[in-house]
Amino acid sequence: MKILFYSTKPYDKVWFEPMGKDFGFDVHFVEMPCNRETIALAKGYDAICTFVNDYIDASMISRLYRMKVKGILLRCAGFNQVDLKAAKGKITVLRVPSYSPEAVAEYAMALLLTVNRYTHRAYTRTRDFNMNINGFMGTDLHGKTAGVVGTGKIGQAMIRILKGFGMHILAYDPYPNPSLDVEYVSCEELMRRSDVISLHCPLTEETKYIINQKTIDLMKDGVYLINTSRGQLIDTESLIQALLAKKFAGVGLDVYEEEEGVFYEDRSNDIDIIKDENLVRLTAFPNVLITSHMGFFTKEATREIARVTLENAYALENGNPLVNEVVWDRG
Numbered sequence: 001m002k003i004l005f006y007s008t009k010p011y012d013k014v015w016f017e018p019m020g021k022d023f024g025f026d027v028h029f030v031e032m033p034c035n036r037e038t039i040a041l042a043k044g045y046d047a048i049c050t051f052v053n054d055y056i057d058a059s060m061i062s063r064l065y066r067m068k069v070k071g072i073l074l075r076c077a078g079f080n081q082v083d084l085k086a087a088k089g090k091i092t093v094l095r096v097p098s099y100s101p102e103a104v105a106e107y108a109m110a111l112l113l114t115v116n117r118y119t120h121r122a123y124t125r126t127r128d129f130n131m132n133i134n135g136f137m138g139t140d141l142h143g144k145t146a147g148v149v150g151t152g153k154i155g156q157a158m159i160r161i162l163k164g165f166g167m168h169i170l171a172y173d174p175y176p177n178p179s180l181d182v183e184y185v186s187c188e189e190l191m192r193r194s195d196v197i198s199l200h201c202p203l204t205e206e207t208k209y210i211i212n213q214k215t216i217d218l219m220k221d222g223v224y225l226i227n228t229s230r231g232q233l234i235d236t237e238s239l240i241q242a243l244l245a246k247k248f249a250g251v252g253l254d255v256y257e258e259e260e261g262v263f264y265e266d267r268s269n270d271i272d273i274i275k276d277e278n279l280v281r282l283t284a285f286p287n288v289l290i291t292s293h294m295g296f297f298t299k300e301a302t303r304e305i306a307r308v309t310l311e312n313a314y315a316l317e318n319g320n321p322l323v324n325e326v327v328w329d330r331g
């Protein structure tokens with residue numbers, strides 16, 4: 001099988017290059033993202049492998065189909081970036097549903113601890129021999145209430161961690177898991193009662209802008225908000241207005257609704273980046289921490305992503321059951 005990898009970074013090759021050879025695949029890497037301009041590169045390949053910010057729309061699917069590309073291998077869990085309706089019956093879409101839920105949950109906790117205790121800012125102060133701790137007063141997490149939105153694999157890992165900190169857990173999920181020792185409540189109640197809110201649901205039509213002006217108004221003053229799921233779960237304009245009104249004690253974002261083409265790239269010398277006023281404003285708040293969609297980025301998780309992606313390709317090539325297929329009518 002001949003596979004073209006889009007949006008390749010040096011760290012992608014660490015596992016995919018040797019493992020691809022082990023599977024007997026002919027793997028080729030390009031740094032370019034997958035988009036309407038670059039889709040023509042897929043000619044002659046059996047499958048393409050893409051990442052979280054590679055959007056594949058209906059017109060690109062038609063072109064892949066005409067080029068006889070059989071599979072889209074998503075080397076990520078989320079699949080909102082592919083037009084699954086257009087793909088149905090034309091091209092097989094496979095993903096990596098789970099690789100290390102702990103990697104993302106541990107990262108969500110890192111964001112929470114950082115925005116709460118200002119370790120990122122203390123680091124720069126002490127490197128300057130400025131040992132003043134003014135402005136860095138945090139809050140105990142022990143005994144506080146954490147609201148977890150989405151109790152799937154990552155949400156459950158987050159719940160285990162939050163419990164370790166002695167927090168009371170509220171959860172909201174349209175499909176509650178009865179085996180979890182948490183208090184399931186409505187989305188509104190979770191917003192009202194939580195001291196910390198962490199988002200772990202997928203991006204769907206229902207969850208788009210789940211954090212909006214209305215839900216923010218329900219929240220306590222001084223709440224912490226953590227998003228490691230998808231940028232569009234939060235209406236950024238409403239978030240900024242609430243930050244200006246000093247609603248939040250801290251906000252940790254590993255994802256951002258306009259992250260495509262920005263995250264994973266070095267834009268430090270590009271004046272155009274300043275045109276993204278929301279990103280510039282968010283980074284300017286002293287109580288907001290933004291990182292570049294890296295919750296997944298551990299050795300264990302990236303190795304597992306490579307293994308499962310290549311097993312998906314192997315199953316597609318050999319007509320084996322496609323356990324990780326995502327199909328439109330199955331959601």
Ligand code: NAD
Pocket residue numbers: 077078097098101104149150151152153154155172173174175200201202203204206207228229230254255293294295296297
């Ligand atoms: P999962 O499928 O195991 O769990 C998702 C949960 O969300 C399910 O229990 C589902 O019932 C629930 N859900 C669905 N609709 C909901 C709604 N309207 N409100 C509340 N909950 C709802 O997924 P997961 O593996 O736990 O991943 C969660 C999300 O994390 C992914 O969709 C992805 O967007 C994100 N993610 C981010 C990174 C990163 O690097 N930052 C890495 C992997 C995944």
